[in-house]
Amino acid sequence: xxxxxxxxxxxxVISLLTxxxxxxxxxxxxxxxxxxxxxxxxxxxLSTPTAIPFAIFPSQTRELASAEVIDRGETVYESLCRxxxxxxxxxxxxxxxxxxxxxxxLGDDHGELIGEVIQNGLSNPGxxxxxxxxxxxxxxxxxxxxxxxxxxxxxxxxxxxxxxxxELDIVVGDASAGEAYFNQQCTGCHSLTGDxxxxxxxxxxxxxxxxxxxxxxxxxxxxPDADPARRQIRVIVTLSTGEIVNGELGRxxxxxxxxxxxxxxxxxxxxxxxxxxxxxxxxxxxxxQRHIELLSEINDDIMHNVTAYLVTLK
Numbered sequence: 674x675x676x677x678x679x680x681x682x683x684x685x686v687i688s689l690l691t692x693x694x695x696x697x698x699x700x701x702x703x704x705x706x707x708x709x710x711x712x713x714x715x716x717x718x719l720s721t722p723t724a725i726p727f728a729i730f731p732s733q734t735r736e737l738a739s740a741e742v743i744d745r746g747e748t749v750y751e752s753l754c755r756x757x758x759x760x761x762x763x764x765x766x767x768x769x770x771x772x773x774x775x776x777x778x779l780g781d782d783h784g785e786l787i788g789e790v791i792q793n794g795l796s797n798p799g800x801x802x803x804x805x806x807x808x809x810x811x812x813x814x815x816x817x818x819x820x821x822x823x824x825x826x827x828x829x830x831x832x833x834x835x836x837x838x839x840e841l842d843i844v845v846g847d848a849s850a851g852e853a854y855f856n857q858q859c860t861g862c863h864s865l866t867g868d869x870x871x872x873x874x875x876x877x878x879x880x881x882x883x884x885x886x887x888x889x890x891x892x893x894x895x896x897p898d899a900d901p902a903r904r905q906i907r908v909i910v911t912l913s914t915g916e917i918v919n920g921e922l923g924r925x926x927x928x929x930x931x932x933x934x935x936x937x938x939x940x941x942x943x944x945x946x947x948x949x950x951x952x953x954x955x956x957x958x959x960x961x962q963r964h965i966e967l968l969s970e971i972n973d974d975i976m977h978n979v980t981a982y983l984v985t986l987k
Contacts, residue, residue, distance in 0.1 A: 735782060737821065738818035742814070742818050743819050743822045746814075749815060762820065762823050769803070778824065783817065784814035784818065788810070788817055791816060792813060794806075844984055846976075846981035848984075851977075852982045854975060854979055854982075862960075872986050873983060879984050886979060887964075887967070906922040906957065907921060907922065908920065908958070912951065912952060916950070918932065920935060921933045928945070930955055
């Protein structure tokens with residue numbers, strides 16, 4: 674895409690006149706200019722209905738090869754490429770680069786660039802040298818098409834590799850040790866006949882159950898019986914006048930403390946030395962404080978043991 678200096682200047686002048694409210698601006702000239710702009714900057718027609726709008730790389734518009742070609746490419750890839758580039762193309766044990774972010778892969782259409790690397794090898798500073806591979810032209814294209822198929826079906830940035838979801842068996846701890854830890858650390862706030870009664874039936878997923886007790890909040894389906902006030906961080910502020918104000922904490926830093934009283938009134942108090950009245954004492958009650966402390970105390974054994982115990986509470 675290249676715009677002439679004359680074209681850009683013309684666009685700037687008309688835009689300026691329009692912005693300034695000049696009523697003499699030739700609307701026909703504006704319309705003609707808009708048509709010229711659209712013809713220059715509009716993206717080329719997309720090659721497939723599912724292509725990404727305003728595509729930049731061929732990988733965002735190309736049509737995938739047939740399933741037969743992709744399967745063939747996967748077979749060759751697994752045999753010759755997996756050790757370096759990994760099963761998910763994000764880098765393997767032998768230090769190969771992430772192919773899903775490779776400029777060569779992004780710029781390749783149907784094996785023109787990838788095939789050349791396979792045939793001739795590649796050497797980049799700081800990376801293991803890739804030797805030439807004795808692969809037929811058809812196989813080189815098939816490998817490229819397989820890589821493109823993985824790219825096209827990958828999840829968003831930061832997401833897991835594509836493919837079937839792997840269900841992990843996390844119930845690997847000692848339930849007896851978990852019960853002992855629970856009785857020592859948790860019964861001050863939780864009860865097996867109260868909030869945790871039949872908890873394993875309410876949260877049948879062991880993973881969600883583990884995440885719930887570690888984080889101190891329910892993962893998965895919400896609890897319809899939960900009291901919203903149970904998680905409120907409460908604060909009691911004592912002033913030099915003798916007044917005591919309490920409510921839900923809004924903010925607490927080096928400069929002020931603020932809260933909302935039970936009647937809905939917003940109050941804030943300065944913590945500066947010359948403030949009037951002076952804040953004499955601040956008492957904060959966070960019902961989740963113990964769970965916050967646990968994050969720095971528990972290890973894998975404790976986490977697995979407690980989870981193994983909780984899944985028995987059906």
